[in-house]
Amino acid sequence: MIIEMETVPLKLIGLSALERRLIESSSRADFIRNELRIVQAGVNGESKLKRVFEKYVFPFEHYIFHGLQLTSTGRFQIDTLFVSKKGIFVIEMKNIAGKIYFPPDRNQLVRTLENGQIDAFECPTIQVERNCMLLKDWFQARRLEVPITGLSVFAEVKQQFENIRPNMKLLFPMEIPSYFRKVEYEEDKMNAVTLKKIVSKLKAGHINYNPFPLCKTYSIPEREIKKGIICEECECVGMLRAAGKWVCPYCRNSKKNAHERAIVEMVMLLGNGISNKECRAFLGIKDSSTTKRLLTSMRLSSSGENKGRRYHIDDEMISAFMMDFPRTYDTKRR
Numbered sequence: 580m581i582i583e584m585e586t587v588p589l590k591l592i593g594l595s596a597l598e599r600r601l602i603e604s605s606s607r608a609d610f611i612r613n614e615l616r617i618v619q620a621g622v623n624g625e626s627k628l629k630r631v632f633e634k635y636v637f638p639f640e641h642y643i644f645h646g647l648q649l650t651s652t653g654r655f656q657i658d659t660l661f662v663s664k665k666g667i668f669v670i671e672m673k674n675i676a677g678k679i680y681f682p683p684d685r686n687q688l689v690r691t692l693e694n695g696q697i698d699a700f701e702c703p704t705i706q707v708e709r710n711c712m713l714l715k716d717w718f719q720a721r722r723l724e725v726p727i728t729g730l731s732v733f734a735e736v737k738q739q740f741e742n743i744r745p746n747m748k749l750l751f752p753m754e755i756p757s758y759f760r761k762v763e764y765e766e767d768k769m770n771a772v773t774l775k776k777i778v779s780k781l782k783a784g785h786i787n788y789n790p791f792p793l794c795k796t797y798s799i800p801e802r803e804i805k806k807g808i809i810c811e812e813c814e815c816v817g818m819l820r821a822a823g824k825w826v827c828p829y830c831r832n833s834k835k836n837a838h839e840r841a842i843v844e845m846v847m848l849l850g851n852g853i854s855n856k857e858c859r860a861f862l863g864i865k866d867s868s869t870t871k872r873l874l875t876s877m878r879l880s881s882s883g884e885n886k887g888r889r890y891h892i893d894d895e896m897i898s899a900f901m902m903d904f905p906r907t908y909d910t911k912r913r
């Protein structure tokens with residue numbers, strides 16, 4: 580059984596919005612672009628891993644968690660967790676382009692791109708070991724003793740490695756079925772009752788960590804964020820409200836509910852909720868009753884009264900409003 584903990588990758592849609600709305604002169608622009616590329620690569624790698632698990636039927640009882648987030652002695656996220664009577668497997672995906680080298684004297688992975696750019700990343704085995712340790716602590720706190728195995732998977736089949744350390748267990752996605760085929764013949768490490776208990780405890784222990792507001796996370800001042808509604812046709816900022824819809828003054832594209840995406844983006848980037856006044860300033864409209872109508876039509880929850888009223892958008896609503904991802908947040912521009 581596959582158990583998906585996060586249907587829309589919130590950090591990715593948030594970062595895409597931040598990249599779109601960050602002014603070009605921001606000193607953080609390059610950093611954010613790079614951060615977006617890394618997160619996008621991670622999400623692409625995880626989708627590859629998900630496809631492998633969707634395609635292959637393992638002939639023994641098992642549960643596969645994607646995007647599980649837990650807290651034990653520290654907060655941690657596991658890309659994929661394979662749970663069966665044969666034990667628990669922490670699977671971390673690496674989607675790093677270029678030639679990969681493991682320096683013998685540091686716990687790092689150094690990659691070189693074709694254009695000569697060199698970047699260093701944390702060694703995947705360290706990351707897997709850390710997650711295994713945190714998961715072990717998590718189980719111990721629940722008085723459960725279960726064997727945990729860590730696996731690093733590299734998304735790119737054509738990946739070139741240099742200097743792999745002897746203790747490293749690296750797999751490619753298509754090697755996963757045969758790996759678990761061998762596991763099938765190992766003896767059981769737990770009984771059916773314990774397995775069910777573990778699965779229900781993991782489900783209950785998941786906490787969806789909210790990365791918002793991103794401007795706070797990345798120390799970006801509000802003045803560096805472009806306000807207004809961005810036209811999805813020509814990407815110009817500043818659609819205008821006319822006759823109950825939004826019209827782009829540059830390409831004449833029009834859309835009735837273009838404010839929804841802008842409002843969700845504003846909340847992801849700037850704030851915990853939104854007031855009528857903040858919404859007017861962000862969308863560039865003067866009329867507070869129109870703004871109230873727009874906010875109310877999105878069926879947002881609210882707190883406070885009159886001028887102090889704030890509208891809130893929780894993670895589920897962000898996912899629902901951004902369901903057309905990745906169509907709207909495609910990577911063609913990068």
Ligand SMILES: [Zn+2]
Pocket residue numbers: 810811812813814815827828829830831832
């Ligand atoms: Zn336009």
